[in-house]
Amino acid sequence: MGTKKTRKFKTEVQQLLHLIIHSLYSNKEIFVRELISNASDAIDKARFKEQTEPELFAEDNDFHIRLAVDPEEKTFVISDNGIGMTFDEVNDNIGTIAQSGTAAFMEALEKSKNETGLSPELIGQFGVGFYSAFIVADKVRLDTRAPGEEKGVRWESDGQGTYTVQEIDKQGRGTTITLYLKEPEEGDQDFTEEYTIQHIVKKHSDFVTYPVIMNLEKNEPIPENEIIKDSEGKPIGDTFRKVRKDKTLNSMKAIWAKAKEEVTAEEHEEFYKHISHNWDKPMEIIHKKFEGVTEYDVLMYIPEKAPFDLFRPERKHGMQLYCKRVFIMDDCKELLPEYFGFVQGVVDAPDLNLNVSREILQEDRLVRNIRKNLVKQIFSLLEGMDKEKYQEFYNEFGQALKAGVPTDFENKERIASLLRYKTTKSGDKFVTLDEYIENMKEDQKDIYFLTGENLTSLMNSPLLEALKEKDYEVLLMVDPIDEWVVQSLPEYKEKKLKSAEKGDLDVEKVDDEKKNEFSALLSFLKGKLENRVKDVVVSNRLKDSVSCLSGDDYGMSAYMEKIMKASGQKTPEQKRTMEVNVNHPVMAKIKEIFETDTTSPVLTDYSDLLYDVAVISEGGKLDNPARFSKLLGDLMSKAI
């Protein structure tokens, strides 16, 4: 054996181990599921590699998972002849947290802490499955050998902060994990009992596609001619004897290939957990056999809950591709567009070329065809959901769906009809664009919206005053992604989408005479505010407030600018237009001062105030808040 090296677990792993061990005590049996799932993943990978390098597997290509228990030694052993791990892979995969979402994981942990401890769904979601072995074991040994490697690797740990790795001689490819079980606590199941293990496998891992085999003790009738009998021919000794035989514990049913009616809700639930590594339930199920020129089976689940890492770019997609029940790949991004990345499922396409690589897959006509059909299926499911159920879906995945508007030109309109927004009139309810159109005033031509950070500030925005007076409804958009939605959706059902803060609104205009009265003052103000605004104009938007900022039709919205800045992107310095309400008494007063003495210092103060008030009303930040406070203080004392 090679020299033994002792290493420290990464800090996160130590914390994690501590949490796992102390939070999952009520659900100890899940370690079986986690280890079988890893073994099954490892065989998937081996089978995939076998497509291109069959010689590496020629010796041993009867793929299976084996379990063994020993009540005397108090061990539980699981072995597989999957892909195994090289020395480096052991170091990379075990002892760190395999997935990169560590920070997010810790965050989610913090959140779940105030509840009843760490919830089991977290374990699956974050790829910490292997460590679940330490729920029941006080020492874990993992021996593994990758295909084509001469030597194997042994990893050992008591889960107390360090582990050792060393090179070993190992027979056969794959991984064998030995759990040295802790003394059971009261009420614990006995994981060295064959019956218990059989039961757990059936419950959690029945559909695993490879046989999970256990060598079990069985009573077997002794053959007639071997039974010892007395003179009258009656047996004296036993008629049964105990023998050990291999038994496959799981049925390996590919549930997607079964008839729809034959699959029970429990089976779906377990299978969903298996493929998604989540512990919630499916909210909706699509199970269908496509027939026609090509045939294929589809099983898709919409999860009940959005995963914590839904928007992380490194997140895996939920679709797996099979060919005649042989796993080809997971994370199959070619089967569904990005915005449906949360859908979990399987496609089994017998006509697929088994040697497909990811690169070819994109070009494959069959795959494109399948993708189109899957998308259609999901859309009709969503469209057919009842209102409340759909709202639950939308609360979880609405944001993901929105990403489809700018990215899927073909289905843009269809996605748009699935969007929901709160409006100036809807209170707590969400409204679809179709409902909005239905409720439009007779003289209303466009669909109005306003984007911003939160509903309260949007509801009270001065930009909406004229629209409110006309009794026009306005969609309130508070999701950053809405900015991209509206940019790519200039129209819906032949109605223009119009930002309440941009361009000309279709509302009553201030008459020209009044405009002319103010034109001298406005150009004066423009001169004063030159560095900050593009123009100062008479507002048609304002009814009660005195000033606001607006953009032109193609400019960036205030919120968009804020988002860009927050994400550290350079935004082109864009000035917006200041609008003033010439019907406001303050404006009349300023005009009076202006007309008597254009050099009055008060005018500078007022122009600054008009601008600052406009910035504040849209939730923006003042460049010089101290000056604003001073001006306001002066004004207040004058008024008193």
Ligand code: ADP
């Ligand atoms: P996950 O399965 O979500 O990746 P785990 O903690 O269960 O997370 O496993 C961590 C990693 O360890 C796996 O991604 C895999 O690379 C490796 N691994 C675990 N078990 C096996 C096994 N039986 N054979 C090969 N690799 C394994």
Ligand code: MG
């Ligand atoms: Mg795992």
